[in-house]
Amino acid sequence: MRSLYISLLSEFYKSRKTLAFWAAILLPIIICGLISFGFYNGSKEIIAANNPPMMLWGRYSGAALGVMGLLIMPFYVIFMAFSVNNIEHKNDTWKMLFAQPLNKFAIYAAKYLYAVFLIFICLFLFAALTFAFGHLLQVLVPEYNFGQYNPLHILINSYAKLFFASLGILSLQFILSLLWGDFLKPMGIGFVGTIMGIIAANVGWKYADLIPYSLPTLALRVTKVRKLTGPLEIPVFTQEIWTSLIYAAIFFIIGYFIVTKKSIK
């Protein structure tokens, strides 16, 4: 446990000045900021549509969730998996890392958990900023009715789903980035995978839920459908989420075997 804690600290220390770390913070601020600015600027038309408070929140948070879930999230996850490993590839530091008096599994697990942590931070900020900026909009434009509905449940469950649904992709990309030190291979495979995943999910291919890259799209779609029938019921642990978690567990274990053979040429 001490090895894991130390390795996690070191991961943070190494990456705190890199784009990978700041992306986790800047991405939600920029996207939520832009959407809120749009809602502030176009408040007249939106108020004219006369949405009930719940629908207003749905429209507002859906803007971020839709962009995030469909496109940015998979690429962000691919980028995180890449950066956490690339820091060692680029500097040729794998051998140094594994020559430290630390448990090898802990070093590997810390890298993985750190990538998970960055994704968690990013999504947490998305949920928190959506909530906070919504209330800020209410203060700036008193005609809005954001204050009349509490969206926390929807926000937390939707982002929790997105988080769990992305872990399958993360683990797969993590392996690819471990194997290859360059940017193009993991990125290329991730890009093709993501496009395929989105298409497979959208045409409703019956095996779509077996493709890790389809899972965030599928998970969010379930959220949307449920919103119409019963808006307060967004079960987090649906089938796609379990599939994603199972993929994550399998790839995580395979990754460890790759790492023990690695860095040692």
Add this chain to the structure above:
Amino acid sequence: MGNYAIETVGLNFNFGNQVIVKDLSLQVPKGSIYGFLGPNGAGKTTTIKILLNLLKSPSDQVFIFGKEINSNRIATLKRIGALVEQPAIYGHLTGKENLINRCILLGIKKSKADEMLALVGLAEAANKKASKYSLGMKQRLGIAQALISDPELLLLDEPTNGLDPNGIIEVRNLMIELATKHEKTILVSSHLLAEIERTATHVGIINKGELLFQGTINELHLLSKPVLEIEVDQIENASALIAGAGFEIIAHTNNKITVAFSSAGKSGELNTMLIQNGITVSSLYQQRKDLENLFLDITKTN
């Protein structure tokens, strides 16, 4: 076994079908500076990686401070500091941050970082990004990283690579100081014998994965026997005469004959004999084969 910091017993290591290390039996005494010599590609770096357990050795072939490495990996690594190939440095961090990161990984005080920077002469460049460092500065930072945990055993893979003459002398003095004052054991690899000769107490020469020589530096010196080199005008006649008088000719070129040196008296006799037979001797001197040539000989015959 108790007296060795490193001991390998008939160590074999292959990459697929390619034999990298063959029946290697290193014995590095505690407190020694062990010069690990060999041409490029001889298996030096591979051996060092095995000693760090980066490459897995067969069981019961590698012992560090008497303990089998595979079953004592973490405990063993705690006692080793290493610099393997290029120093492992994060380019986007400053020199100091690189050392602090190492302190985090080793669970030691961060104040050690400044101490090490001063030791290797990087105090002024402490807050400069490591990617902006010169090759020599990177090498110093690598040495600082190896030393930061105050390890009993140091594995330095070509530590003077890329250093200027001043830097080379500094590293040399640092090694001697560490071994004599702080009782560290140092294994330092190099492909340059002259480099090792000045610091090492013990030498191991490896070529194509096999250990060709192992012993103290004095034992290595004994291997190089002195010779007598004679420059003459009539080389054929002179050779015949010298051979006829019972001297052993080691080599001859078109104006120089090399014979085994036995004593000053014998050299004088040989000179007199040549002159009396009408041969002009332009020079006659005793030569000790330098270690550089010895090293070349040892590694070439294999």
